[in-house]
Amino acid sequence: MTALSPGLPRWALPLAAAGLLVVAAPVLALASRAPWGNLPALLTSGPALSALGLSMTTALAATALCLLLGVPAALVLARTTGRLADILRAVMLVPLVLPPMVSGLALLLLLGRRGVLGQPLADLTGHTLPFTTPAVVVAQTFVALPFLIVSAEGALRTSGQAYERTAASLGARPARVLRTVTLPLLAPALRAGTVLCFARALGEFGATALFAGNLPGVTQTMPLAIYTAFNGSGVGQDVAVALSVLLVVVALVLLVASGLVGRSGARHA
């Protein structure tokens, strides 16, 4: 047993143990009830593969969109000061605190058939966005974007602009400075943000359910498939449990990949 640090009060230990149990117990229960013997067969069944494939492609697409939009947003936020910066940051981080169902509803009111943008879009092109696969990507991007912006902006603020100024004084134009100095130096922090972003997109349920719907093969991602199983339709419950186990494993892999745990844990936290 490792030694307790001398400054820790006695009652801290049982409370900490309880906290650990609250998180670990449900996951352990899942692992103990999982159909381990059947797992490969369950995961490669038609509906499971369909949900798995859809989740992975949409989450990857959403992450790519988040990088494209989030890094410039973080740059602007990090370089802006004062009240304007506070307002911009509040706006960009709204999805972080909004209940996912509300996010879905808001998206529907924007891009739905009778939505603010959806209606003109429908009139122009004859197509609507809700209940399509791209809608899943939109919903996932909406909820995951703040994760990327927060970690990128934090890293940019910490590193300051000293290296950029040096590069500029040596004759590098702003685009070159961004490409050769800012982004390479941002890369380690961006790794953590990207992984968190992907994890959030992968696990998204509420906004997807409301905005994209629950159509197998089109918009039924893994979380939706799991929910539907326990509502008595769609994939069987054992498939649902298998998918859940898979998501837990993916989560653990992502945690390590993000650098938040393990050797580099302290640096990135």
Add this chain to the structure above:
Amino acid sequence: MRAMRERTLREPAVPELVVSEPSVLELAVTSGPAVPSGPALPGPGLDAHVVVRRSAFTLDASVRLEPGDRLAVIGPNGAGKSTLLAALAGHLRLVGGRVVLAGRVLDDGRRPGVPPHRRGVVMLGQDPLVFPHLSVRRNVEYGPRAHGMTRTEATRRAIELLERLELGTLADEPGAALSGGQRQRVALARALAVEPSLLLLDEPFASLDVAAAARLRGATLDLLAERGTTCLVVSHDILDVAALAGQTVVLEAGQVTDRGSTPRVLSEPRSAFAATVGGIGVLDGQVVDGRYLAPGGWSVPVDAAPGPARVFVPPDAVALAPGGSAEVGSVTAAPAGVAVTFVDGARLFLTARWAVKPWLAPGALVDVRIDPAKLRLGRIS
């Protein structure tokens, strides 16, 4: 320095006080506005009149440099030195004045200024800011490549500079793997690789140990002199100022309070700050009947006309002994050694060896001996 006895002189004959060049006698002023800088330079040097508003004061200073010259800017903390550098580098806009470098107007406070990447002004500060994700060689190549030089040519130039600074063997090391002194040398090579129109040095050796600083100071001087780089040095270190710059400007509370050749500014300081940097005691007294009368009551024979006079006392002119009547107020470290302030307000600088005298402490009564042959005399107008 009450009741300092009149000392018999070390020289047998009546000594002549070394009288400074006539210009000092005529121009010495206790305070006043900056000496105006004259008409604009025709050639490709630096001609800058910088007016920038800061929270505590307004910086209003003029500096002029011929190409290849090196100028030191000294002043207390908060005087505006960093502000001046930032304005020249293009990080701060002028509210008035004009910066002209190599014949181009960089900023005139009205139109948008020339952005930093097109000014040809490179700064080397305390923090070398070597790009950690690039190798040493790529760091030095960075500027030339940004200016459009081919990779071959940029590499050739980088290797040449690195070898000059004894960093040739480290060319492929990552920037982050070097010691402080090595990184500062890389930063210097990187700055010189772009052949800047103006090099700004902001306490460049402050984070190095004494030996490393001395080596790099020498190497810097050699390279700057060889390449004729126009340079502005900000430093609190008298070694930097004396070694690197032929001219010095004193900046206090946003105003230039003295400018001139470095030896003159440091050995005949016109402000308490410059006196501290140069380690020169400044005493204002009178010349009467062939003798200089110091405020403390002591006097020495001089060959000068009667009237108010200022005496500059270098550290090697002063010797103290315990058991006198001058009461010590405080003893503090000074850049050139030790500063002793007496209770009547007079301040003298001594060489560092006096710091170890246990009897030299606040409240002590000491005997002050000054060698008149080492004094310099200046007028107060």
